[in-house]
Every structure is written in structure tokens, then in C-alpha cells.
Amino acid sequence: QDPLTRLPNSLLLEDRISQAQRKADRDSSLFAVLFLDLDGFKTVNDSLGRQFGDLVLIESAQRLAAEVRAQDTLARLGGDQFAVVVEGLEQAEDVAQLCERLADTHERPFDLGRHQLRLSLSMGIAVYPQDGQDPHTLLSRAEAAMDRVKHAGRNGYRFFEATMDSSVHGHLELQNALRQALAEREFLLHYQPKFDALSGQIVGVEALIRWLRPGSGMVSPAQFIPAAERSGLILAIGDWALDEACRQMRAWYDQGHRFKMAVNLSAQQFRHARLIETVRATLARHELPPAQLVLEITETTAMEEAETAMGILRTLAEMGVGLSIDDFGTGYSSLAYLKRLPAGELKIDRAFVGELTPGSEDAAIVQAIIALGHTLGRTIVAEGVETVEQRDFLAVSGCDTLQGFLLGRPTTATALSELLAG
Ligand code: C2E
Ligand code: CA
Ligand code: CA
Ligand code: CA
Numbered sequence: 001q002d003p004l005t006r007l008p009n010s011l012l013l014e015d016r017i018s019q020a021q022r023k024a025d026r027d028s029s030l031f032a033v034l035f036l037d038l039d040g041f042k043t044v045n046d047s048l049g050r051q052f053g054d055l056v057l058i059e060s061a062q063r064l065a066a067e068v069r070a071q072d073t074l075a076r077l078g079g080d081q082f083a084v085v086v087e088g089l090e091q092a093e094d095v096a097q098l099c100e101r102l103a104d105t106h107e108r109p110f111d112l113g114r115h116q117l118r119l120s121l122s123m124g125i126a127v128y129p130q131d132g133q134d135p136h137t138l139l140s141r142a143e144a145a146m147d148r149v150k151h152a153g154r155n156g157y158r159f160f161e162a163t164m165d166s167s168v169h170g171h172l173e174l175q176n177a178l179r180q181a182l183a184e185r186e187f188l189l190h191y192q193p194k195f196d197a198l199s200g201q202i203v204g205v206e207a208l209i210r211w212l213r214p215g216s217g218m219v220s221p222a223q224f225i226p227a228a229e230r231s232g233l234i235l236a237i238g239d240w241a242l243d244e245a246c247r248q249m250r251a252w253y254d255q256g257h258r259f260k261m262a263v264n265l266s267a268q269q270f271r272h273a274r275l276i277e278t279v280r281a282t283l284a285r286h287e288l289p290p291a292q293l294v295l296e297i298t299e300t301t302a303m304e305e306a307e308t309a310m311g312i313l314r315t316l317a318e319m320g321v322g323l324s325i326d327d328f329g330t331g332y333s334s335l336a337y338l339k340r341l342p343a344g345e346l347k348i349d350r351a352f353v354g355e356l357t358p359g360s361e362d363a364a365i366v367q368a369i370i371a372l373g374h375t376l377g378r379t380i381v382a383e384g385v386e387t388v389e390q391r392d393f394l395a396v397s398g399c400d401t402l403q404g405f406l407l408g409r410p411t412t413a414t415a416l417s418e419l420l421a422g
Contacts, residue, residue: 002332003061004054004076005304010230011271013075013083017128017135020073020087024128027088032095034084035124035142036064036102039154041080044117050330052112056119063105067098083139092127092159099123099157120155122146131160136231137168144168175231177213178224182236186212189244190410193419194262194381194403197395202420204260204294206403207245208410209237229268238269242282246293248413250286257420260322262294267301271308276315283321290320294345297323299331306337317342324381329369339376345401346373350384353404356393367397374398 008016020031038060045053057080064082068074073085084102086095103121110117124145132138141160148164149156181187187209194204211219228234242263249261269275283290295316302309302325313323324345329352333341348369352362366382373380382394385404394402408419 002054002058002303003065004058005306007061007074007076007082009075009267009271009304010077010083011268013073013077013085013139014135016073016075016085017138020085021128021133023087029087030089030092030127030129031085031087032089032092032125032127033138033142034086034095034099034102034157035077035126035139035146036082036084037122037146037150038080038106039120039122039150040117041119044119045080048112048115052115054332055112056110056117059110060106060119063108064102067101067105083142089127092125092130095125095127096157099125103156122149122154123157124149124160125157126160139230140168140171141165143171171227171230174224174227175233178211178228178231178233178237181211181213182233182240186214187237187240187244188212189241189248189413191248191413191416192403192410193408193416194259194401195407197391197399197402202259203401204262205416206262206296206410207241207248207264209241209264225266229266232268234266234268235272238266239278239282242278243285246282246286246288249292250288251413252417252420253288253292255417255420258292260292260294262296262322262324264296264326265301267298267304270297270301270312271305275312276319279316279321280319291322294322294324296326296347298327299325299329299333300327302341302343303331303333303337310340310342313342329365335372338372343378345379345381347381347383348399353382353384353390353394354386356390358393363393366394366399370398 017033024031041056044056065074068084072087075083077083086098089095106119106121110119124142126132126138126142126145128138131141144164145158145160149158189207190210191205191207193202194206196203209221211224213219228237245261245263283293316323323343324347325343326347327349328346329349348366352366355362356366357363370380379400381401381403382399383403385391385402385406387406391402391406
């Protein structure tokens with residue numbers, strides 16, 4: 001079992017920090033939030049490939065876990081970032097010893113079969129109560145301290161200081177701007193069609209959020225979804241996107257269109273207790289048959305806390321909502337899990353489609369995913385189709401649905417309506 005998926009995620013971490021806060025208030029102790037970032041990880045991941053990257057992360061998590069006491073919390077923030085909550089401190093300085101030990105654990109080279117790697121950790125520390133009174137502030141400030149370590153040449157730790165607040169302000173500014181963007185209705189959805197590989201018919205559209213930020217033009221979701229996730233604003237933004245997509249689908253439905261509307265869910269939305277109720281209420285509000293809606297979640301999200309995820313997915317499937325596993329092929333879900341997963345659609349990650357040439361390794365992977373998916377009765381979608389060669393290869397290989405710039409870019413509802421009208 002992958003030890004990474006068993007670590008608490010950022011949502012759980014916030015709960016733990018709130019708990020630590022109550023406890024520290026009770027027995028007037030201190031606690032520290034450590035923000036950890038692996039140095040050099042991206043280079044490893046990019047040069048050796050994701051498989052090796054994942055091995056490094058697992059090994060690193062194990063080394064960290066061995067130093068963290070049972071009463072403390074080690075969490076995975078995502079990517080190569082971890083956090084530790086260290087409780088029951090008498091003085092802030094006491095946490096420095098732990099940082100030394102965590103650094104030591106990473107001095108031993110990482111042994112990956114043919115490769116031996118040297119990595120280190122950059123660590124930032126924020127201490128409750130002096131550095132912040134809530135989980136967000138403590139984490140942001142621990143991150144700001146970590147940033148300083150990075151800039152000073154990596155490998156080490158630092159305590160948060162007030163002069164570091166400018167980078168915190170960068171985060172807070174973006175969060176405030178996002179909050180305002182919701183109120184001022186600066187978000188909009190673009191829609192990218194999905195085509196049947198054989199007939200060329202539009203079988204679905206995917207809603208992709210855009211932010212028309214005054215003075216900055218169109219901001220891509222890659223630039224603000226992570227900040228929205230970290231601040232919890234993703235829930236309100238996600239509610240808006242789901243509602244807007246369903247409203248638009250209702251309009252197209254009334255014009256006689258029966259393709260499906262796909263909406264992306266981030267990990268936080270997916271885990272949130274009220275997801276099922278929100279989906280149910282939104283469909284009801286627009287009097288939309290559940291089968292018109294497809295929810296896209298990434299393979300990684302579907303695999304984190306697999307049993308919980310399975311339960312949520314099953315409930316959605318029972319409601320009649322379609323489910324699609326996005327970025328498929330990057331998360332290494334097991335066959336056994338995949339078989340039980342009630343998702344009608346697998347979306348092959350763009351990374352595999354990008355380098356599709358007949359006879360290549362990626363071509364073999366894509367064909368294997370298609371064969372496997374079909375055996376399990378799933379529809380296979382390829383995203384990121386940019387060339388005629390890719391399209392033809394995918395169609396000949398039996399891929400069911402195609403999506404990409406070659407066939408149709410994400411565009412406004414108005415432009416897509418015109419296309420649909422012929
Ligand atoms: P995704 O779900 O994997 O979406 C596909 C991304 O690939 C989109 O980027 C799309 O514009 C882009 N794309 C489509 N065809 C091609 C192609 O042929 N070539 C290339 N190079 N790219 C192509 P976009 O719109 O920037 O969205 C990025 C990510 O942001 C999405 O990845 C999704 O994870 C997230 N996102 C977008 N909208 C929402 C939303 O409403 N809610 C949430 N939670 N996440 C969203
Ligand atoms: Ca890193
Ligand atoms: Ca998607
Ligand atoms: Ca994708």
C-alpha cells in the first residue's frame with residue numbers, strides 16, 4: 001500500500017491544527033507548524049519520470065514519518081510538500097531539534113535501483129500563538145519561512161519573522177482578489193467539446209473556468225485553482241461553476257441537445273461532506289436529468305483514502321450522475337480498485353497523448369489503457385488531441401471519445417451555440 005495516500009491531506013491538516021490550537025490554549029503550551037519542501041524533486045521527476053518521482057516521495061515520507069512522534073501529525077500538502085504539526089512545546093526553539101533530525105534523514109542518498117540521488121529539505125516554521133491564530137495564517141507563514149530557505153540556497157530551516165510577511169501578502173492578496181472575483185462575478189466558463197471518435201458527433205462538453213481579472217485579462221485556472229484550494233474558496237467557486245454549467249446545460253437541453261455536461265471537481269470539493277447534497281440541489285434547481293451531468297475527478301483524488309472515495313462515487317453513481325476519471329494513467333490505481341470504481345469514463349492523461357507516435361512506449365500505454373478500459377466496460381476519452389496523426393492513431397486504436405485543440409478549443413457558450421446551430 002502506498003504510504004503517501006494514507007497521510008492526512010491539507011483539509012485534514014487544518015482540522016488537526018484547530019485541534020492543536022484548542023489543546024495549546026487549554027494547557028498553555030505552544031505548537032509549531034512545519035512546512036517542508038523537497039529540494040531538487042522537480043528535476044528528478046522531470047528527468048527520470050514520474051515512477052521514480054513517486055518512489056522518492058514514498059521514501060521521503062517514510063523517512064519523515066520515522067522521526068515524527070505519534071502525537072504529532074505528518075501531512076501531505078501535495079506535490080513534494082509536506083507539513084508537520086508539533087504539539088506540546090514549552091518553547092518555540094525546541095522544534096529546531098526535530099528540524100535537524102528531519103534534515104539528517106535526507107542526507108542518506110535515495111537508492112532507486114540504477115540511480116542514486118541526493119536530496120535535501122527546505123523547512124519553514126510558524127509557532128502558535130505568536131505567528132498566527134488560525135490554520136491558514138500558520139501554514140502561509142510557515143511557507144513564507146520555507147521560501148526564504150529556498151532563496152538562501154535551500155537545505156535548512158527558518159522560523160517565521162515579521163519581515164517575511166510580504167510573500168504571505170502575495171498569497172493573501174490573491175485570496176482577497178478571488179473572494180472579490182466571486183462577488184463581482186468575474187468568473188466565466190468556457191466549454192470544450194468532446195467528439196465521438198468514429199462519427200465526429202459532439203457527445204459532451206467540458207466546462208473550464210476562466211477568471212476575467214480586471215487589469216490582468218483572462219487568468220487560467222492553473223494560476224488560481226491552487227490558491228483557491230488552499231484558502232477553501234474553491235468550495236464557493238466550485239458551487240458557482242457547477243450551477244453555471246447546469247444552467248447552460250439546461251438551455252442547450254431545451255434546444256434539443258442531449259450531449260453531456262462535464263464539470264471538474266477539485267480534491268477539496270470531492271471530499272467535502274456536502275458535495276452530494278450540492279449536486280442534488282443544483283440538478284433539481286435546473287430540473288436537469290442527472291444523466292446529463294458528468295463529474296470529472298482526477299485519478300489521484302479518486303485514490304486518496306480509497307474507501308471514502310469509493311463511497312462518494314457510489315452515491316453519485318446511484319443518483320445517475322456520470323463519473324469520469326481525469327488524468328488517467330498518472331496515478332497508478334490498481335486493477336482491483338479500478339474494477340470496483342463506478343466511473344463510466346476514463347480520460348487518458350494529456351501527457352500520453354502528446355508523444356503518440358506509432359510504436360512508441362506511449363502508444364503501447366494508450367492501447368493498453370483502451371483494451372483494459374473496454375474489458376471493464378468503460379468509455380475511453382483522449383484529451384489533448386492536437387494533430388491529425390494523434391487523432392487517427394487514437395481512432396484506429398478504438399478510443400471512443402476525442403478532445404483537443406485539433407477538434408475544438410475551449411470557447412464561450414455563445415460561440416459553441418453557433419457551432420451547434422451549424
Ligand atoms: P483538465 O481538467 O485536465 O482540463 C484540460 C486542460 O487542457 C484545459 O486547460 C484545456 O484548456 C487544456 N486543453 C484542452 N485541449 C488541449 C490540447 O489539445 N492541447 C493542450 N496543450 N491543452 C489542451 P485549462 O482550461 O487551463 O484548465 C486547467 C485545469 O484547471 C483543468 O485541467 C482542471 O483541472 C482545472 N479546472 C478548470 N476548470 C475548473 C473548474 O471549474 N473547477 C475545478 N475544480 N478545476 C477546474
Ligand atoms: Ca520542491
Ligand atoms: Ca478535466
Ligand atoms: Ca486532464
